[in-house]
Amino acid sequence: xxxxxxxxxxxxxxxxxxxTLQCTQDMNHNYMYWYRQDPGMGLKLIYYSVGAGITxxxxxxxxxxxxxxxxxxxxxxxxxxxxxxTSVYFCASSSPSGTYEQYFGPGTRLTVT
Amino acid sequence: QQPVQSPQAVILRxxxxxxxxxxxxxxxxSVHWYRQKHGEAPVFLMIxxxxxxxxxxxxxxxxxxxxxxxxxxxxxxxxLSYSGTYFCGGRGGKLTFGQGTILTVHP
Numbered sequence: 398x399x400x401x402x403x404x405x406x407x408x409x410x411x412x413x414x415x416x417t418l419q420c421t422q423d424m425n426h427n428y429m430y431w432y433r434q435d436p437g438m439g440l441k442l443i444y445y446s447v448g449a450g451i452t453x454x455x456x457x458x459x460x461x462x463x464x465x466x467x468x469x470x471x472x473x474x475x476x477x478x479x480x481x482x483t484s485v486y487f488c489a490s491s492s493p494s495g496t497y498e499q500y501f502g503p504g505t506r507l508t509v510t
Numbered sequence: 511q512q513p514v515q516s517p518q519a520v521i522l523r524x525x526x527x528x529x530x531x532x533x534x535x536x537x538x539x540s541v542h543w544y545r546q547k548h549g550e551a552p553v554f555l556m557i558x559x560x561x562x563x564x565x566x567x568x569x570x571x572x573x574x575x576x577x578x579x580x581x582x583x584x585x586x587x588x589x590l591s592y593s594g595t596y597f598c599g600g601r602g603g604k605l606t607f608g609q610g611t612i613l614t615v616h617p
Contacts, residue, residue: 439512439597440552440607455604487551497540497601501551 398423401502403488409508410478418473418505420488428491429471430499431455431463433484440487446471447493478509511535513600515608522588522615530583530611532598541574541581542599545592546610552597555583588615 404419422429427448432440442455446465460482462474471490475482485506489499513534520528532541540559544552558574558581569586579600585592595610 439609442604442606445604456606496554496557497542497605498554498557499542499544499552499605501553503551 400424401488401490401500403486403502403505405505406503407506409510410475412478412480412509414478415474415476416478416507418475418486418488418507420471420473420502421469422471422488422490422500422502423469424490424492424500425468426490426492426500427468428493428497429465430489430491431461431471431473432487432489433457433482434487434504435484443473443486475507480509483507483509512606513541513598513608515596515598515611517611518609519612520614522613524590524615524617525587526615528585528588528613530585530596530598530613532581532583532600532608534579534600534602536579536600536602538574538576538579538600538602540601541572542601542605543572543581543583544597544599544607545594546597547594555596585613588613590615590617 401422430445431443441457444463446452485504488502491499516531543555546552572583574581593615598608599605
């Protein structure tokens with residue numbers, strides 16, 4: 398199993414541009430999450446999903462959108478990028494049974510200039 | 511509201527012990543602990559589901575006091591590989607992470 402994969406690993410955007418961060422998991426997990434981590438800080442939840450077709454806002458959803466058309470994929474869309482969105486973005490997944498352990502992807506380092 | 515961790519940073523020599531605390535102002539029904547190495551993704555260590563129950567992972571254990579909404583992570587006989595940032599996550603609905611504690615272990 399590859400676990401949770403994210404693309405791209407690095408990206409530089411100009412202010413006002415848009416992009417989609419891709420996230421795929423092959424563990425058949427129902428729950429998926431998007432976090433951002435600013436330098437020296439903890440993880441902030443952006444959006445999460447409890448299954449295909451179901452998404453909900455986290456702590457910091459403004460400026461982002463998500464969709465969940467399949468169990469495996471959970472893309473994060475940035476519209477009109479701003480410097481405040483410079484961060485490392487982590488996608489994670491978990492199963493609703495057992496320990497709720499979250500498995501994280503390797504992250505996408507995004508810089509908006 | 512995110513859990514509050516203390517201390518913010520700890521420096522140890524190999525073999526020394528450390529305690530990292532996590533406190534929440536809202537009721538939690540579980541606490542998660544993760545470790546993140548520099549430049550890597552967080553990795554799950556353990557979850558505390560019941561009040562007062564201790565879990566263990568290698569020489570790392572934790573406790574969760576439901577009444578006080580506090581959890582502590584105990585690192586015993588620290589190894590160089592323990593270095594990293596430790597995050598607690600409180601689940602009272604969605605999982606909310608603390609700001610992290612940076613642990614550095616020197617030879």
